[in-house]
Amino acid sequence: MGQFIFENRLSTLRSKFDPLGVDAIWIIQPENRRYLSGFKAGDTQLNESSGSLFITLDQALLLTDSRYTVQAQKEAAGFEVITHKQDPINSLSEIFDRLNTRRLGFEGGYLIWDLYQEVKEKASKHSPPVELIPLSRLVEDMREIKEPEEIEVLRTSARLMGDVLAQVIEELRPGQVEKDVAWRIETLIREQDADGVAFPPIVASGPNSALPHAILTDRIVGEGEPIIFDVGTRVDGYCSDMTRTIFLGNPSSYFKDIYHIVREAQDSALNSIMPGVKSTEVDSIARDIIKKAGYGDFFGHSLGHGVGLAPHERPGVGPLKPEVLREGMVFTIEPGVYIPGRGGVRLEEMIILEKDGVKVLTTNKNLYSF
Amino acid sequence: MGQFIFENRLSTLRSKFDPLGVDAIWIIQPENRRYLSGFKAGDTQLNESSGSLFITLDQALLLTDSRYTVQAQKEAAGFEVITHKQDPINSLSEIFDRLNTRRLGFEGGYLIWDLYQEVKEKASKHSPPVELIPLSRLVEDMREIKEPEEIEVLRTSARLMGDVLAQVIEELRPGQVEKDVAWRIETLIREQDADGVAFPPIVASGPNSALPHAILTDRIVGEGEPIIFDVGTRVDGYCSDMTRTIFLGNPSSYFKDIYHIVREAQDSALNSIMPGVKSTEVDSIARDIIKKAGYGDFFGHSLGHGVGLAPHERPGVGPLKPEVLREGMVFTIEPGVYIPGRGGVRLEEMIILEKDGVKVLTTNKNLYSF
Numbered sequence: 001m002g003q004f005i006f007e008n009r010l011s012t013l014r015s016k017f018d019p020l021g022v023d024a025i026w027i028i029q030p031e032n033r034r035y036l037s038g039f040k041a042g043d044t045q046l047n048e049s050s051g052s053l054f055i056t057l058d059q060a061l062l063l064t065d066s067r068y069t070v071q072a073q074k075e076a077a078g079f080e081v082i083t084h085k086q087d088p089i090n091s092l093s094e095i096f097d098r099l100n101t102r103r104l105g106f107e108g109g110y111l112i113w114d115l116y117q118e119v120k121e122k123a124s125k126h127s128p129p130v131e132l133i134p135l136s137r138l139v140e141d142m143r144e145i146k147e148p149e150e151i152e153v154l155r156t157s158a159r160l161m162g163d164v165l166a167q168v169i170e171e172l173r174p175g176q177v178e179k180d181v182a183w184r185i186e187t188l189i190r191e192q193d194a195d196g197v198a199f200p201p202i203v204a205s206g207p208n209s210a211l212p213h214a215i216l217t218d219r220i221v222g223e224g225e226p227i228i229f230d231v232g233t234r235v236d237g238y239c240s241d242m243t244r245t246i247f248l249g250n251p252s253s254y255f256k257d258i259y260h261i262v263r264e265a266q267d268s269a270l271n272s273i274m275p276g277v278k279s280t281e282v283d284s285i286a287r288d289i290i291k292k293a294g295y296g297d298f299f300g301h302s303l304g305h306g307v308g309l310a311p312h313e314r315p316g317v318g319p320l321k322p323e324v325l326r327e328g329m330v331f332t333i334e335p336g337v338y339i340p341g342r343g344g345v346r347l348e349e350m351i352i353l354e355k356d357g358v359k360v361l362t363t364n365k366n367l368y369s370f
Numbered sequence: 371m372g373q374f375i376f377e378n379r380l381s382t383l384r385s386k387f388d389p390l391g392v393d394a395i396w397i398i399q400p401e402n403r404r405y406l407s408g409f410k411a412g413d414t415q416l417n418e419s420s421g422s423l424f425i426t427l428d429q430a431l432l433l434t435d436s437r438y439t440v441q442a443q444k445e446a447a448g449f450e451v452i453t454h455k456q457d458p459i460n461s462l463s464e465i466f467d468r469l470n471t472r473r474l475g476f477e478g479g480y481l482i483w484d485l486y487q488e489v490k491e492k493a494s495k496h497s498p499p500v501e502l503i504p505l506s507r508l509v510e511d512m513r514e515i516k517e518p519e520e521i522e523v524l525r526t527s528a529r530l531m532g533d534v535l536a537q538v539i540e541e542l543r544p545g546q547v548e549k550d551v552a553w554r555i556e557t558l559i560r561e562q563d564a565d566g567v568a569f570p571p572i573v574a575s576g577p578n579s580a581l582p583h584a585i586l587t588d589r590i591v592g593e594g595e596p597i598i599f600d601v602g603t604r605v606d607g608y609c610s611d612m613t614r615t616i617f618l619g620n621p622s623s624y625f626k627d628i629y630h631i632v633r634e635a636q637d638s639a640l641n642s643i644m645p646g647v648k649s650t651e652v653d654s655i656a657r658d659i660i661k662k663a664g665y666g667d668f669f670g671h672s673l674g675h676g677v678g679l680a681p682h683e684r685p686g687v688g689p690l691k692p693e694v695l696r697e698g699m700v701f702t703i704e705p706g707v708y709i710p711g712r713g714g715v716r717l718e719e720m721i722i723l724e725k726d727g728v729k730v731l732t733t734n735k736n737l738y739s740f
Contacts, residue, residue, distance in 0.1 A: 041583070044569065045682055046416060047479065050583070066670025067582040070710065085670070087690060106483075109417065113486050113504065114478040134483065183560055190553055196570075199414060213411070213420070213437040300436025300455070312415055320457060340440065 006038050006078050022105035022133050027053040029110040031309040032139035037076040041068055056099050092122045101130050108134035144314040145328040155361055157240035158350050161233045162363030164188040169366050174223045174248050178203045179216045189233050198232030198239035198311045210344040223249035226343040239311040241332050242362040243348030256370040258337050262345045265289040265335040273358045280322040286335045295337045304332040329353045376408050376448050392475035392503050397423035399480040401679040402509035407446040411438055426469050462492045471500050478504035514684040515698040525731050527610035528720050531603045532733030534558045539736050544593045544618050548573045549586045559603050568602030568609035568681045579713040593619035596713040609681040611702050612732040613718030626740040628707045632715045635659040635705040643728045650692040656705045665707045674702040699723045
């Protein structure tokens with residue numbers, strides 16, 4: 001991504017300072033951090049930050065530790081990198097002074113309770129005291145609408161995944177082991193120009209396919225049973241996410257029927273999506289079809305979710321929280337039906353919402369029309 | 371792990387209810403959840419929980435969603451599995467009623483600020499109202515002292531990693547690419563009886579080795595330069611973590627000297643560790659040796675950290691927070707010296723602290739004594 005992209009994003013962020021009543025914003029969420037600065041490091045664990053951003057109207061600081069200084073300087077060209085020793089909290093006073101902070105916005109959806117208490121203590125004891133303002137979904141809202149450069153990368157990520165999955169499905173034979181097939185997927189992804197997998201591949205066969213978040217087992221895949229592949233790559237930070245359910249040989253009419261219903265639910269949902277439509281409406285279109293077919297109790301998860309720097313991000317497409325779908329959003333549509341002990345069918349496409357409807361980014365391979 | 375292990379852990383936890391003044395404890399942290407229940411699912415993202423535990427003196431509930439119900443029932447035998455629909459917050463009232471909760475302990479070191487606000491609102495509006503009590507390091511403290519069964523698995527995890535790394539180092543030739551070498555490590559781990567890597571392998575050569583958290587590049591490894599391997603496996607959930615710095619051919623006297631200093635710092639630290647010694651003292655023994663040799667500014671990170679279900683956990687072994695080292699703790703000792711632009715040396719062993727001193731769990735292969 002060119003440097004101007006990060007400058008544009010900072011300008012957008014800064015235009016929100018006034019309405020939010022903040023004079024500085026503290027960014028700790030790894031994808032938000034990368035989105036605004038270009039700094040690619042992830043957090044190795046929840047409670048281990050590789051750095052955070054402090055942004056004011058005229059300054060942009062990246063606070064990190066010595067493990068990441070060089071990387072941060074290289075990747076976050078628009079930020080001044082400050083290296084703290086051991087504990088970032090101890091650097092807060094210095095940063096408050098330097099930025100002349102009075103009202104600091106923080107990410108309420110990411111800051112851990114304990115850390116909030118520590119920061120609040122430092123902030124209130126600072127002279128002059130600093131007020132903490134929780135911000136909700138600020139950068140997440142920006143990330144929801146993808147820029148052309150992001151769409152290009154997401155398209156590449158989806159195409160790469162589709163190609164790899166098609167090859168693995170072509171090679172698939174009864175007698176292969178779930179774990180080995182998943183490993184084959186990882187290996188093929190690694191041989192491409194990708195960062196790696198976006199999440200551990202799911203390969204779930206027979207009764208395992210009835211678990212929407214199946215863990216890999218040593219189960220041998222057999223003929224006629226549903227085999228669910230839920231897979232994603234990461235290319236230049238951007239994730240793809242797609243699901244196919246396939247059968248080696250002929251499925252029973254029972255699963256043919258379920259497959260048909262899931263595809264119909266998916267197609268109807270896809271056809272209903274236009275800018276301005278609510279996510280809950282799209283969810284209910286798919287859910288109603290599954291309900292009417294008698295499988296309402298066997299579709300427990302949301303219909304879809306946004307995809308970008310995170311495998312799951314805004315917008316959510318579920319039954320509970322209505323969100324207006326807008327041009328430039330990239331998200332999945334993935335209805336499923338899961339019969340405990342028997343098996344399941346899930347189909348997932350990743351789409352971009354354009355002015356006049358959806359364009360599917362995932363390749364349309366390995367789909368049946370029973 | 372046998373079911374009695376989880377029962378013992380719950381008993382230990384329950385013995386702390388009275389001093390803490392709670393009648394129920396809510397566990398959301400994935401490793402703590404697994405430690406207490408056996409439920410192996412991780413959280414797919416920070417803001418996406420695969421479930422949480424509610425524990426009282428006589429009940430143990432696991433709240434999850436339909437994606438994980440079957441897995442939870444299978445793995446968390448001592449827990450009653452409750453499946454919520456869409457939003458776990460909506461199930462809180464029901465759970466408070468059922469458990470007759472008045473004072474709920476929560477993990478302050480893991481609960482996100484936004485979620486805390488939501489839960490607090492539900493809790494205060496509940497009839498009778500529920501008070502939220504932040505708990506600090508409760509299960510983390512239990513996890514700090516490893517049980518014999520855990521030590522066995524950690525030993526296996528470390529041995530497996532040592533064997534794989536020795537093989538990769540034996541195969542290493544000038545002209546190989548960092549990324550490919552790292553992939554070879556992942557592949558060999560996968561061929562063993564392991565869950566996978568504990569964290570993405572670091573292979574950092576030449577100037578890249580000066581970055582303590584180097585990212586993999588397409589750099590070709592060359593003769594005479596330092597090449598750092600920082601690698602770990604996960605076996606039955608338990609991590610290993612080890613670092614070797616190697617040279618193909620002869621290192622310069624400059625790096626020989628640094629290597630010698632780092633090893634001396636490590637050896638001295640290891641020899642100083644006994645039950646009852648403070649972590650900060652051990653850190654300063656290693657740090658002083660590096661300082662005296664003139665490289666004090668080039669060792670910016672902590673000396674070590676605990677290893678267990680998480681790759682980094684208690685105890686921390688650094689210069690700031692003193693922690694008394696005790697029998698049964700498993701942690702790393704990993705001094706390093708990093709010369710920007712030139713290269714670095716880090717050596718890391720993973721050890722168990724026994725009654726009469728440390729036992730190194732990582733294999734002592736691939737070490738030089740210049």
